[in-house]
Amino acid sequence: MRLVATGLLVLMAAIFLAARQFDHLHPAIGYIRAFSEAAMVGGLADWFAVTALFRHPLHLPIPHTAIIPRNKDRIAGTLAAFLRDNFLIPRVVARRMQRVDVARAVGRWLADPGAGRGRLRAGIGRLAADMLEALDQERLGGMAKRALAERLRGLEIAPLLGRALETAMKENRHRPLLDGIVHWAAKILDANEDMIRQMVHERSGSVMRWTGLDETLANKIIAGLAKLIGDMAEDAGHPLRTKADEGLAQLAHDLQHDPDKRARVEAFKNELLDNPALGDWWLGVWESGRAALLRLARDPDRVLSGELGGALRQLGETLQGDARLAETINRFVRRAAVGAASDYGDGIVRLVSDTIRGWDAQTITGRLENAVGRDLQYIRINGTLVGGLVGVAIHTADAVL
Template sequence: MKRSPEGERGGGLEGGGPDGGGEGGEGTAERVMPAPPGALTYSAADEEKRRGVRRMKALATGLLLAVALVYGLAKWGQSAGAGAWTGYVAAAAEAGMVGALADWFAVTALFRRPMGLPIPHTAIIPTKKDTLGRSLGDFVGENFLSGDVVRLRLRTVGIASRLGTWLSRPEHADRVTAELATAVRGALTVLRDSDVQAVVGEAITRRADAAEVAPGIGAMLEKVVADGGHRRVVDLVCVRAHDWLVAHGDSVMGAVTGGAPGWTPRFVDRKVGERVYKELLRFAAEMRDMPDHPARGAVDRFLADFARDLQSDTDTRARVERLKSELLGRGEVQDVIASVWASVRAMIVAAAEDERSELRLRVRAGILSLGARMAGDERLRAKVDGWLEDAAVYVVTTYRDEITSLITDTIASWDAEHTSRKIEAHIGRDLQFIRINGTVVGALAGLCIYGLTRGLGG
């Protein structure tokens, strides 16, 4: 059962005597409000420890009362002439009481003022809580968040070797692949398409504006022409042009006839149209069937000259840049970018959800391969360990003050009395053994001193 600090105070923790000042009381139960973030909480496990502390306090106090009773009886027997042995018993009991009281004072002074008296250097934990917190933060920063300590510890652990062995097992690779797929799906689900499209569109536009495209296009076209890669395109254009002329002969002749002067006879216009159509058809057929046709050579020369102009002619390059800017500024281009992102997103999500997709299979194979390499390649392991060490050292050296301030600020925010009770619940049981040991050791020391004194004729 979680208890409030007020309820704990009601149990009589402050100013208790050697018997604990009524620590056996449970106090008045009060409604416990939710603790703020970073606040010190008092759990059921803490309450169970506290009951153990109370039992040990009762035992230590009972032992003190027992030696006090023995001392009283021994002194009574000594005055009644019961024998010399009573002096030994009285000396042992007296020293046991002194040891018990001294250790009670020392243990109590850690958590509160003994008997409620304002004795200097008592109630150490409540009054020095913030100082202890700063000291703890400094200790952690100097001894645990040191770059050399972190590097040495990571080097001893051998993370790369362990990680490689772990990743090289198929079941672990499956698990990592599934987690990555879940992360990808979650990230793509959270991202809004409009935001991504805006970012991608802006990035493409900015990158295209920053780089001149004409020289690159010219170099690529020059290589294509030199390798003859354009010839299949020319073949396709010739075939489609011939087929179109065959299918649209009337349209061609109609266009020629419609462009003739009005004073020419109609039959002459028709003859001219037929003649022009046949010549166009013959020309298209020859270009289609003759790889070495002069027109094909003219196309080759045109493309080669255009490729050189794209790379070296200032006017041509400027025209291409203007055309590029006009194209990027058109809404249709932005729509294409948006549609491309939507398609890519849908494809990635589908691949991530499908356990047998090529994407997941390749990721799994890559993880297995990486694990095998890390497990067997000492140079790779050294590189990975070096990267991890450098990253960890950077973090602890850069953010050491923030990390240690987390400790000091958290401890500073704790209630002093509540902190004292919390610590006492965890270590109080062992501290009560100090009282018990003090009683026993004091009694033995008193017995020895009394015996030596008697033996030396005191």
Template sequence: MRVLVHPKAAMTLPATFSFDAPGDAARAAELRRVKALATLVLAGTLLLFVTAKLLLPVHPIFGFVAAFAEAATIGGLADWYAVVALFKRPLGLPIPHTAIIQSNQHRIADKLGEFIEVHFLEAAPVEAKLRQIDFATFIAEWLRDRKRSTDLARFVLRLLPEAVTATETSGLMTFITRRITTQLQSIDLAPLAAGTLRAFVKEGRHQGLLDDILRAVHETLTRPETMAMVRAKIRGELPTLLKLYRADKYLVNKIVASATAFFEEVRSDQKHPFRGEFDQMVLSLVDRLGSDPSYADRIDGLKRDFLARPELAELARTIWSNARTFIERSASGESQVLQHHLAKMFMEAGEALASDGALRAEINQGFVAVLRSFIADQKSGVSSFISDQVKAWDMGQLLQLIEINIGKDLQYIRFNGSLIGGLAGLTLYTVELLVRWL
């Protein structure tokens, strides 16, 4: 993509100008005044020339006046012709090389576009100018404003329902789901689990887990229903003679008492030998998780079974449906919760960006790189666009616009032409007389 605006589209744009810019009326009046004054000067020099020629027999001094006035008239006429020839044909006559601007409209348009492309949109000056702009600070200040962040949050909320609908109808949701599932399937959980457990043990958090396990086992053993179940199991294994002496009850009580005493001893002593054995057991499990292929295969199988369960897909659909409903309610204004949190998030992002100079520098560098590349790709399109626009302009109105803005200065060329021409004529006349006298 190298053309910003199609040439045919450019031709349909308005090709007229308005002269209601500040000061245009005043400049037009001043131009008329200066034009009239320049014309009066030209007429004055012509009248002075005729008068001086008539009075030449009266006194030789009028020869100098006539020479000055004659040359001033010629200079004024020549410069009047030059100024008029830029814009139109003098006196409407088809004189060659007049009406220069309108006769060369297409060439001027092409050269103007080329000049802007080559000199204004060159990579080095464009990059230098872009580096002077602090894009990140502007963004930070913009986001820190509460009203702007609220407006941005409201705008984002208006777009979200359409984005959700587009995601569902375009097949993007199915693609995302498949990609997520594929990525989850590719994760090797065994090293991840080993690393997590190793950090867990290093921080000593497994000892708290051991205390919780011992407490839970203690509470389970001391429950009447648990003791009754264990007693029944022991009674079924005892000889008939021992059953008569109710040995099952004695054994259950001894087992529970010994177990609870052991559990309490371990829980109250942080340096109990059993804790060291538990450390070794957990570390051994961590090592096997990280190195034993059979453990990795078991974990991978559990992962696949979990991801394949229909309950997980149903849970994902339920979460998505609830999220869509919540977004729609927020977009309709029924709920302000999401808008409030979005606005707060934007403001916090602005605050964070304003306080992070390194991040702002990275953002600015990114903007420079993107815009520099964009301008480099589009500058030929800019050249064509400018050229097409200039070709489509109404030259009559354009000439009026140019004349209003620079015509006053061009009219002063006529004054200068009369003055310089008159001085040149006076000098030549004086030199001529000196040569004759000599």
């Protein structure tokens, strides 16, 4: 565009020189001369204005030129203030996020991943894969493990467990757990009948063994345990089930209100976090997750065509059809965005400001000129053409008057 604008200026100069030579041949040539002459003035004026933004025209230290390099620190502060006042204030972020439906947008993409194919999707996949491969996995996994451990250490989990158990009992959601324990006890009894018989036999006297009463006793014990377990499985109001409910209710209360119980839970939690085996397990989970993300980034079509793809498509349809779920997710995203703006907005502003201040004059000139230079060259072209039209208008007025 710079070549086009400069070429148009040179063309106007050539037309002016030619019109000046043949001005006497016809009155219309005077209009051409006036157009080209004024066009040169307009083009040169706009060239000076555009050039003065970034450098000294013709390398002459004319006052009020090279505006951007001389004022880069002020530009940095102004741009940082613009970002802060228009994008990174929590209330501005909240207002803008009100119009963003993240849940349904994600749902549409998950329901039809093929719609996201193209250069952008491939580029994002390559970028994600390169980042995952470039990161120090052992160091990154250790950082994530430490961050998770610190988060858990600062969180008292006993009251949370107590409230969760209390809520589950109010809604009878603990019943499947008790049913599972009863069925598990029945299987354990069936699998260990021989061990029970052996224990009764070893603890019986010689008379009982000689008369076979030990076998009878063992059968009675096994039958009694089996009947007890069967009754508990069939009767939801069985006294032992009631006792279990009472015990769970007391546990839920103690987890929330008993200092000794809460202290024991916290001590157990800290011991668990200090256990090296837990750290090794977490690193294994982290590496498995990283490997899955790498597979997804390298070949998303293959990954999304399997069971994972079906689950993601189902999730996408749910996000589009379930208004309450979508609103919950959007509310969470809005709160996360507002929280990020509140926590990191000033840091982002300082980053922008300090980065621009750290650039030298040539760097900031080159980057801004590359960003808006095409439009500035259009200004030169428009100035050349508008100047020519003004010259024709002035020449016409002069001829008429």
